[in-house]
Amino acid sequence: MGLFAALSSLLLLAVGPLAVSAQTTTVVVDGTASHDIPSTLWGLMFESGDGGLYGELLQNRAFQKVTPNTAAALTAWHPINANIAVVADSKPLSSALPNALQVTVPSGASGQVGVGNEGFWGINVNASWTYEASLFVRFPATLPSASPSLNFSLTSTTGTVFASKAVTIKPSASWTHVNVTLKPTRSAPSTANNFTVTFDGAALAGSTVNFALFSLFPPTFKSQKNGMRADIAEALEELGPSFFRFPGGNNLGQTVDTRWQWNATVGPLTNRPGRSGDWGYTNTDGLGLYEYLVWIESMGMQPIMAVWSGYALGGTNLAENQLAPYIEQAKEQIEFVVGDSSTSAGALRASLGHPEPFTLNFVEVGNEDFFAAGTYPYRWRDFVGNLSAAFPNIRFIATTDAWDPILSPVPQSYDVHVYQTPSWFAQNSFYYDGFQRNGTTYFEGEYAAISSNPNDIFGTPADGRFTFPTMASSTGEAAFMTGLERNSDIVFAASYAPLLNYVDNSQWLFSLNRGDEYLPSTLPNEDGTLFWSVTRRTSPAEVIIKISNTVSAPASLQFQHPFNVRASGTTQVLSGGQNSSNTPTTPNAAVPRTSTLRAGKTFEYTAPGFSVSVLTVPIA
Ligand SMILES: *[C@@H]1O[C@H](CO)[C@@H](O)[C@H](O)[C@H]1NC(C)=O
Ligand SMILES: *[C@@H]1O[C@H](CO)[C@@H](O)[C@H](O)[C@H]1NC(C)=O
Ligand SMILES: *[C@@H]1O[C@H](CO)[C@@H](O)[C@H](O)[C@H]1NC(C)=O
Ligand SMILES: *[C@@H]1O[C@H](CO)[C@@H](O)[C@H](O)[C@H]1NC(C)=O
Ligand SMILES: *[C@@H]1O[C@H](CO)[C@@H](O)[C@H](O)[C@H]1NC(C)=O
Ligand SMILES: *[C@@H]1O[C@H](CO)[C@@H](O)[C@H](O)[C@H]1NC(C)=O
Ligand SMILES: *[C@@H]1O[C@H](CO)[C@@H](O)[C@H](O)[C@H]1NC(C)=O
Ligand SMILES: *[C@@H]1O[C@H](CO)[C@@H](O)[C@H](O)[C@H]1NC(C)=O
Numbered sequence: 073m074g075l076f077a078a079l080s081s082l083l084l085l086a087v088g089p090l091a092v093s094a095q096t097t098t099v100v101v102d103g104t105a106s107h108d109i110p111s112t113l114w115g116l117m118f119e120s121g122d123g124g125l126y127g128e129l130l131q132n133r134a135f136q137k138v139t140p141n142t143a144a145a146l147t148a149w150h151p152i153n154a155n156i157a158v159v160a161d162s163k164p165l166s167s168a169l170p171n172a173l174q175v176t177v178p179s180g181a182s183g184q185v186g187v188g189n190e191g192f193w194g195i196n197v198n199a200s201w202t203y204e205a206s207l208f209v210r211f212p213a214t215l216p217s218a219s220p221s222l223n224f225s226l227t228s229t230t231g232t233v234f235a236s237k238a239v240t241i242k243p244s245a246s247w248t249h250v251n252v253t254l255k256p257t258r259s260a261p262s263t264a265n266n267f268t269v270t271f272d273g274a275a276l277a278g279s280t281v282n283f284a285l286f287s288l289f290p291p292t293f294k295s296q297k298n299g300m301r302a303d304i305a306e307a308l309e310e311l312g313p314s315f316f317r318f319p320g321g322n323n324l325g326q327t328v329d330t331r332w333q334w335n336a337t338v339g340p341l342t343n344r345p346g347r348s349g350d351w352g353y354t355n356t357d358g359l360g361l362y363e364y365l366v367w368i369e370s371m372g373m374q375p376i377m378a379v380w381s382g383y384a385l386g387g388t389n390l391a392e393n394q395l396a397p398y399i400e401q402a403k404e405q406i407e408f409v410v411g412d413s414s415t416s417a418g419a420l421r422a423s424l425g426h427p428e429p430f431t432l433n434f435v436e437v438g439n440e441d442f443f444a445a446g447t448y449p450y451r452w453r454d455f456v457g458n459l460s461a462a463f464p465n466i467r468f469i470a471t472t473d474a475w476d477p478i479l480s481p482v483p484q485s486y487d488v489h490v491y492q493t494p495s496w497f498a499q500n501s502f503y504y505d506g507f508q509r510n511g512t513t514y515f516e517g518e519y520a521a522i523s524s525n526p527n528d529i530f531g532t533p534a535d536g537r538f539t540f541p542t543m544a545s546s547t548g549e550a551a552f553m554t555g556l557e558r559n560s561d562i563v564f565a566a567s568y569a570p571l572l573n574y575v576d577n578s579q580w581l582f583s584l585n586r587g588d589e590y591l592p593s594t595l596p597n598e599d600g601t602l603f604w605s606v607t608r609r610t611s612p613a614e615v616i617i618k619i620s621n622t623v624s625a626p627a628s629l630q631f632q633h634p635f636n637v638r639a640s641g642t643t644q645v646l647s648g649g650q651n652s653s654n655t656p657t658t659p660n661a662a663v664p665r666t667s668t669l670r671a672g673k674t675f676e677y678t679a680p681g682f683s684v685s686v687l688t689v690p691i692a
């Protein structure tokens with residue numbers, strides 16, 4: 073969202089000659105690349121889409137995994153001149169969706185009666201958008217004598233009506249699907265809005281009405297059915313990510329029963345039971361395996377997909393003789409992605425509209441199995457033994473640490489997760505430099521600076537985490553990322569963890585300014601505060617230098633390289649105070665600024681305090 077707007081709105085400012093202080097750091101760049109940079113290097117990870125990436129605007133739309141007749145079951149729903157309750161329907165919409173919202177209209181009712189939903193943090197009512205609203209309705213008791221009018225509206229919480237559409241329905245004791253489009257007459261000034269569904273109270277006085285599977289969608293990314301929120305997906309697309317790691321992360325499952333199961337997330341929404349997620353709310357699974365894959369493909373990314381591997385985060389480890397059905401389910405999950413129509417999962421994918429297999433090069437076996445390293449050797453052996461026989465072209469990624477018990481077959485790759493302080497990141501820019509070059513490659517699947525206080529890292533006390541990234545955390549991460557680029561002969565992919573904090577512009581700077589070859593240069597001081605990496609892009613031909621200054625004092629550098637370059641290049645700089653953050657109320661506290669760089673075979677650059685810089689120099 074912000075980056076291009078911010079960049080294009082800034083004037084290109086010429087930078088005058090810079091004073092070269094006594095502390096200038098000289099960086100000599102080698103003209104011969106040491107290795108190619110994997111095209112997969114910068115990507116995204118995500119653990120759950122409800123209320124975020126997934127387009128659905130209603131919260132608790134289908135009363136999944138709630139206890140009927142409790143107040144909690146009514147989360148996000150509010151009565152309008154009627155009594156409402158979530159009930160276990162005697163004629164449920166489907167076995168996956170056993171609950172319904174029951175509206176009891178008082179005798180003597182008048183005016184609009186029904187129910188409203190508050191959305192996730194409100195509802196964005198935008199006059200440029202056409203919304204698709206739908207629900208299922210039935211009359212479990214006496215049928216009304218006349219066909220009633222069912223009224224869908226978008227209103228402010230104080231009653232201003234922005235959109236309304238009434239349709240006449242045929243009353244029935246069986247479920248009727250009703251869908252309408254809603255076009256607001258004007259945009260709401262805030263997101264303090266409701267979606268309401270009402271009847272004329274006088275017409276339905278004394279009646280009982282059951283509703284199931286409500287839905288309200290704004291336009292989706294590339295108009296994909298049941299798709300992603302266009303604004304978030306477009307912002308992610310601007311990041312230029314090359315892969316997407318899903319479905320977790322922790323979201324793979326807290327218990328064996330509540331683990332993520334691919335087959336519960338595909339097909340009609342009426343067949344998706346949802347699951348109790350790992351952070352205390354229900355996952356609708358509306359954003360299911362198929363939706364993920366279609367979106368990943370349309371974004372030009374490739375998936376790094378996890379399979380559940382016999383360990384639940386809550387602590388359950390399955391014994392080896394219990395693994396077989398879970399290995400089979402993992403096999404079917406992969407068949408759904410790449411199998412042909414001779415497999416039932418592949419045939420199911422084809423029936424949903426994608427006969428061609430999706431791309432799938434990477435499958436992760438579990439998540440953070442270093443927490444269960446003792447059982448991983450047999451789980452890894454049995455999962456990978458079976459899965460690699462069925463899918464010889466897929467690379468399986470282990471999720472224990474390289475120093476955990478030795479695995480057989482020897483993993484081709486490990487997923488490494490790091491949550492640490494900003495200074496840890498800055499001090500560990502050389503983390504991978506000492507790793508053996510023996511064929512094993514690494515996926516930095518989750519990394520983020522999360523607190524300045526080392527005691528907070530593992531939650532004791534748990535309150536010190538950054539709500540938003542700061543310049544100190546961004547420069548720490550960027551220092552670490554220069555190390556990932558330098559070591560991209562063995563680090564093939566990296567994804568920043570709290571994705572929706574994508575106000576962290578340093579990630580964008582790296583992803584959007586990629587070289588395809590790494591050029592060795594004078595190494596930064598491992599114990600220092602200034603870090604860089606130099607890459608070359610073939611087309612257009614340019615040298616791309618990334619610099620992170622992790623302290624408040626500006627730092628001057630002199631670059632010397634062997635290329636004939638144009639006289640001017642471009643500088644993109646993100647800088648700010650140590651603790652400055654982009655937040656919803658201060659979205660532009662630290663935005664990248666673009667200016668002209670005076671280039672040559674030798675040139676100087678001063679990195680401001682707490683800054684991430686990208687210097688781009690076109691090769692003549
Ligand atoms: C509308 O949403 C607000 C919360 O934003 C809630 O307090 C109110 O009860 C809702 N009204 C209806 C009719 O849903
Ligand atoms: C409303 O929609 C238009 C068109 O998609 C978009 O440019 C604008 O940012 C939206 N406004 C809000 C507040 O979402
Ligand atoms: C539908 O509900 C809205 C909001 O309560 C109301 O303004 C409108 O008059 C209703 N329309 C019909 C046809 O009853
Ligand atoms: C209702 O849904 C059907 C099936 O998806 C669709 O073809 C139709 O256009 C929808 N109608 C409205 C009014 O949105
Ligand atoms: C998914 O498949 C498993 C077997 O692998 C089965 O136990 C489970 O009931 C299925 N879930 C759904 C919702 O179909
Ligand atoms: C496949 O999994 C089963 C069940 O865990 C195990 O007994 C068998 O050894 C595995 N096969 C291979 C080739 O790893
Ligand atoms: C490479 O070295 C690492 C660390 O010593 C080790 O964990 C890994 O198994 C080795 N890979 C191979 C293919 O031997
Ligand atoms: C930033 O926050 C840290 C931790 O709260 C504090 O020690 C430091 O002084 C702050 N820096 C500035 C410039 O305010």
